[in-house]
Amino acid sequence: MRNTHATQLIFELSTAGRSGVNLPACDVPEQPREQWIPAELLNAESPELPEVTEPEVIRHFTNLSTLNMSVDTHYYPLGSCTMKYNPKRNERIAGWDGFAQLHPYQSEDSIQGMLQLLFELQQMLGEISGLPAVSLQPAAGAHGELAALMVASAYFKELGETRTKVLAPDSAHGTNPASARMAGFDFVTIRSQADGRVDLDHLRENLGDDTAVFMITNPSTLGLFDDQVQQIADLVHEQGGLIYLDGANMNAILGIARPGDFGADMMHFNPHKTFSGPHGGGGPGAGPICVTDTLRPFLPNPTVSYCQDSQAYYLDTGDDKSIGRVRSFFGNVGVLVRAYCYIRTHGPDGLKRVSEMAVLNANYLLSQVKEFLDVPHGDRCMHEFVASAEPIKEKTGLKQPAMDIAKRLLDYGFHPPTVYFPLTVHEGLMMEPTETESKQTLDAFAEVLKTIVNEPAETLQSAPHSTSIRRPDEVQAARQPIVKWTEATD
Numbered sequence: 474m475r476n477t478h479a480t481q482l483i484f485e486l487s488t489a490g491r492s493g494v495n496l497p498a499c500d501v502p503e504q505p506r507e508q509w510i511p512a513e514l515l516n517a518e519s520p521e522l523p524e525v526t527e528p529e530v531i532r533h534f535t536n537l538s539t540l541n542m543s544v545d546t547h548y549y550p551l552g553s554c555t556m557k558y559n560p561k562r563n564e565r566i567a568g569w570d571g572f573a574q575l576h577p578y579q580s581e582d583s584i585q586g587m588l589q590l591l592f593e594l595q596q597m598l599g600e601i602s603g604l605p606a607v608s609l610q611p612a613a614g615a616h617g618e619l620a621a622l623m624v625a626s627a628y629f630k631e632l633g634e635t636r637t638k639v640l641a642p643d644s645a646h647g648t649n650p651a652s653a654r655m656a657g658f659d660f661v662t663i664r665s666q667a668d669g670r671v672d673l674d675h676l677r678e679n680l681g682d683d684t685a686v687f688m689i690t691n692p693s694t695l696g697l698f699d700d701q702v703q704q705i706a707d708l709v710h711e712q713g714g715l716i717y718l719d720g721a722n723m724n725a726i727l728g729i730a731r732p733g734d735f736g737a738d739m740m741h742f743n744p745h746k747t748f749s750g751p752h753g754g755g756g757p758g759a760g761p762i763c764v765t766d767t768l769r770p771f772l773p774n775p776t777v778s779y780c781q782d783s784q785a786y787y788l789d790t791g792d793d794k795s796i797g798r799v800r801s802f803f804g805n806v807g808v809l810v811r812a813y814c815y816i817r818t819h820g821p822d823g824l825k826r827v828s829e830m831a832v833l834n835a836n837y838l839l840s841q842v843k844e845f846l847d848v849p850h851g852d853r854c855m856h857e858f859v860a861s862a863e864p865i866k867e868k869t870g871l872k873q874p875a876m877d878i879a880k881r882l883l884d885y886g887f888h889p890p891t892v893y894f895p896l897t898v899h900e901g902l903m904m905e906p907t908e909t910e911s912k913q914t915l916d917a918f919a920e921v922l923k924t925i926v927n928e929p930a931e932t933l934q935s936a937p938h939s940t941s942i943r944r945p946d947e948v949q950a951a952r953q954p955i956v957k958w959t960e961a962t963d
């Protein structure tokens with residue numbers, strides 16, 4: 474698999490005099506640049522650009538694109554991220570000129586189609602969530618959390634209340650505490666019980682008239698549906714607080730349970746997880762939020778409305794209580810177009826079936842994995858489950874068996890599961906197969922995992938053996954990326 478050609482820089486492929494284009498001969502008299510461009514704006518020397526032919530360019534970038542794993546090239550059971558296959562048809566439609574070539578400053582009457590699509594998407598997300606007031610503006614799930622917490626803040630301010638605390642269970646995604654702090658709240662972690670559900674006693678101890686919001690991910694990142702959620706909502710509401718549902722795991726309950734019906738006041742969707750938006754590489758994603766009618770006036774503006782009289786869609790700046798814009802123009806519209814296509818393609822019954830199949834696939838994989846790995850909460854799961862490689866420590870002496878297994882999976886051509894998250898499971902491997910995988914793929918993955926668990930410690934410790942980059946320091950790699958491959962970075 475090592476592909477050294479692709480790890481050369483395109484500058485290293487350069488040969489003086491080569492060109493990727495054939496321009497016709499100049500048929501007008503040549504004139505010196507200095508005649509048209511002021512001397513101080515001209516470079517003394519030509520820029521050093523790679524001189525390469527078209528096939529060299531194509532091979533270079535095609536090879537580069539295969540250095541990483543992707544949903545289109547590999548099985549990708551990355552828990553909590555819902556790496557389902559994204560139908561190419563949605564990509565094609567989002568690329569149509571009528572969508573992709575619009576300018577956000579066009580007049581409303583010239584973008585009626587786009588406004589209709591966004592209006593209908595608002596309605597569909599309102600229906601799926603059971604929370605009728607929708608803003609499509611936020612640009613990611615985490616951004617949706619922040620926007621909704623700002624909505625909560627504005628709501629409490631309107632009531633004349635000072636509420637300083639946001640609470641969430643210890644299995645929460647790191648974005649929950651981060652959003653709470655960015656929105657100006659103090660953050661309190663609520664313990665989970667041994668069975669993975671929220672510890673109600675610890676919640677009661679921390680609830681008070683200073684509680685603004687309880688954030689809950691349900692089903693949780695452990696792949697468990699907390700059946701106490703309505704009771705939790707009652708407890709929080711009795712204290713005047715609001716429930717925020719982190720909707721990253723909606724792939725498990727589409728058309729089956731609605732957050733608005735089980736007590737949520739606000740939530741976000743991750744269309745790049747649930748509704749087939751391309752996912753990873755830093756975005757763009759989207760994080761539409763849905764809230765109750767009570768909170769509607771505080772939503773970011775504008776939203777999209779329909780005027781019966783003029784029979785036209787328009788950008789509605791709504792109430793002066795709005796928290797204002799959280800994103801330029803209408804948000805990341807390309808992702809929203811794909812979400813619209815996905816939802817309309819499946820329809821209500823199809824979406825329900827998506828979730829049923831996602832849960833079935835996860836339970837099928839779970840039934841195999843628990844034969845050779847520990848699965849702490851593993852009788853049944855929703856769309857994902859968290860296995861633990863803790864027992865392997867003792868058997869092999871490995872210090873970080875979850876990491877070693879993850880790295881070794883790369884040699885077998887599988888993207889690893891999410892590791893070391895949530896923090897409540899030691900040596901956690903969080904697997905989310907999604908509904909788009911076949912039984913054969915799940916069987917093959919389980920088989921490889923079983924093989925790896927029984928391989929010698931040295932093999933695991935030194936894995937991966939077949940990739941161009943072996944084990945980079947992940948923090949340094951993110952902060953100070955060295956994009957040029959050398960033996961030293963191996």
Ligand SMILES: *Cc1c(COP(=O)(O)O)cnc(C)c1O
Binds near residue numbers: 553615646694721
């Ligand atoms: C992915 C995820 C988020 C954050 O969503 P982004 O779109 O990546 O910002 C929040 N909570 C949970 C549980 C997630 O899985």
